[in-house]
Amino acid sequence: MSDREGGSGGVPPTDEDLSLPKATVAKMITDLLPNDVTCAKETRDLIIECCVEFIHLISSEANEICDQESKKTIAPEHIIGALKRLGFDSFTTEVEDVLKDHKQQVKDREKKVSKFEQSGLTEEQLLAEQEKLFAASRARFQGQGGQQ
Structure with missing residues (x-):
């Protein structure tokens, strides 16, 4: 692949440097398996290796598509095209749905507008309102004194 991943330049990472968070993968596996089934550590490691290899495969193919289109950035459409080229057509519908949800x-x-913007008040007006609320709260607290 070309340096399209936004890397910091320098020496590219080796395959040993590329992995997925083991705790995250372990949680995903645990969530997917029935409660009475466990997964050996070496099986989890194998799943991680398979996932990393799958990512390499898809990104390499997407990179080729990107190069053929004279693009400098791999787009979601390149990933979908790579999935189709590699025979993973059954994945594309779900990937397209996830992409649509993400967009x-x-x-x-x-x-979304912040509460500050929604208020329509200036910062000074909001600070004054806050001071009034603090003063009212202090007065109530001091008025209660030892009454409880």
């Missing part, structure tokens, strides 16, 4: 979440996040 919607990004749009929703961009639409």
Whole structure:
């Protein structure tokens, strides 16, 4: 692959440096298996190696598609194309659904307006309001004194 991953330059990582978080993979496996089934450590390690190899395979193919289109950035469409080229057509529908959900979440996040912006008040007005609330709270607390 070309240096499209946004790496820091320098020496590329070796295969030994590339892995997935073992705790995360272990949790995923545990969540997917029935409660009465366990997974040996070497099996988890093998699953991680398979996942890393799958990522290499898909990203290499996506990189080729990207190069053929004279693009400098691998796009989601390149990943979907790579899945199809490599015979993983059955994955594409779910990947497209996840991509659509992700795009919607990004749009929703961009639409969200902070409470500060929603208030329509200036920072000074909000600070004054906060001071009033603190003063009222102090007065109530001091008025209660030892009454409880």
